[in-house]
Amino acid sequence: MTSYKILTINPGSTSTKIAVFEDENQIFEETLRHDVDVISKYNFIVDQYGFRKEIILSALEKNNIKLEDLDAVVGRGGLLKPIESGTYEVNETMLNDLKQAKYGEHASNLGALLAYEIAKSIGKKAYIVDPVVVDELDDVARISGLNLIERRSVLHALNQKAVARRFAKEINKKYDNLNLIVTHLGGGVSVGAHKKGRVVEVANALDGDGPFSPERTGGLPVGDLITLCFSGKYTKEEIKKMLVGKGGLVSYLGTNDAREVVKKIESGDKYSELVFYAMAYQISKEIGACAAVLKGEVDQIILTGGIAYNETFTTWVKEMVGFIAPITIYPGEDELKALALGGLRVLKDEEKSKEYIG
Numbered sequence: 001m002t003s004y005k006i007l008t009i010n011p012g013s014t015s016t017k018i019a020v021f022e023d024e025n026q027i028f029e030e031t032l033r034h035d036v037d038v039i040s041k042y043n044f045i046v047d048q049y050g051f052r053k054e055i056i057l058s059a060l061e062k063n064n065i066k067l068e069d070l071d072a073v074v075g076r077g078g079l080l081k082p083i084e085s086g087t088y089e090v091n092e093t094m095l096n097d098l099k100q101a102k103y104g105e106h107a108s109n110l111g112a113l114l115a116y117e118i119a120k121s122i123g124k125k126a127y128i129v130d131p132v133v134v135d136e137l138d139d140v141a142r143i144s145g146l147n148l149i150e151r152r153s154v155l156h157a158l159n160q161k162a163v164a165r166r167f168a169k170e171i172n173k174k175y176d177n178l179n180l181i182v183t184h185l186g187g188g189v190s191v192g193a194h195k196k197g198r199v200v201e202v203a204n205a206l207d208g209d210g211p212f213s214p215e216r217t218g219g220l221p222v223g224d225l226i227t228l229c230f231s232g233k234y235t236k237e238e239i240k241k242m243l244v245g246k247g248g249l250v251s252y253l254g255t256n257d258a259r260e261v262v263k264k265i266e267s268g269d270k271y272s273e274l275v276f277y278a279m280a281y282q283i284s285k286e287i288g289a290c291a292a293v294l295k296g297e298v299d300q301i302i303l304t305g306g307i308a309y310n311e312t313f314t315t316w317v318k319e320m321v322g323f324i325a326p327i328t329i330y331p332g333e334d335e336l337k338a339l340a341l342g343g344l345r346v347l348k349d350e351e352k353s354k355e356y357i358g
Helices: 045-062 092-099 109-120 158-170 222-229 235-243 248-254 258-266 272-293 311-321 335-349
Strands: 004-012 014-024 025-033 072-076 087-089 123-128 179-185 187-193 200-204 300-307 327-331
Touching: 004 045, 004 335, 014 045, 014 335, 025 045, 025 072, 025 335, 045 109, 072 109, 072 335, 087 335, 092 109, 109 222, 109 300, 158 179, 158 187, 158 300, 158 335, 179 272, 187 272, 200 272, 200 327, 222 235, 248 258, 248 272, 258 272, 258 311, 272 311, 300 311, 311 327
Parallel strands: 004 072, 072 123, 179 300, 300 327
Antiparallel strands: 004 014, 014 025, 087 123, 179 187, 187 200
């Protein structure tokens, strides 16, 4: 039986995570840390490409990973135009959009660039899997209430899709035949209604929709936000930083680390408990909204991400939404494996790779 070796690459702001898989089994993993002083010398993220590539190749050589043994290279998908879920072969159109930062600058933009160049050097193909811009919303979900603004799909698609497929496999059913509500609980929070394999409803988990998270505000009372914006006290950039980075738990408690919040609660801090519970409360409301979208036909609710490790938090959510459907918890996230599995499905002809069209 043929086995496949896949290199996966997940660039972050100050690190690059890499792993090598033989089919579903991880045989190597390393997080390559990048000095902030070195990173800051580059004016644009795309300029870091050569620097990061050499570090990756050095790490592989040091650990006796031979490039010629690889069957494919899979990178984290970056900020592209909205696309449907799936595994995409990296092509020139995608590379050009990422190099130009056509849809925004982010470290994940380097994933496809690095994967392509390494794969090209050995005559193999490069792929990306389920980037954050996955958009499968029903048309009705795009209506915002103001014709100048359209609701957008921004979610933790890679992890949400991976755990949805994992659950389906564990119960011997097809993901495309299930209705699931998947909740990613990390620095950002996204709650998706997965209807027969498509995320038909999800709030913009980045900049101002849905429940608040450790560092993001989620949706805010609009009138009060307008007053804040025109108060003359803050610049546009300062307001944006409030929404993403300094919102949520950071705004109320000065930290984005749920573990620190739990320590405060355990020491008797009632205010910290109220705020932490409020986050569970808002997330539960969002799960309830997704249940309405699915007309109550929910096969399972899945909780995933780093905060899913916290039993107090998940217990609160269970108490509020357990009546809707059974709940499964997959704590943490394994994005490198999710990337590998996406590539593996294509290599095994279980699904066809998709073409990115700008």
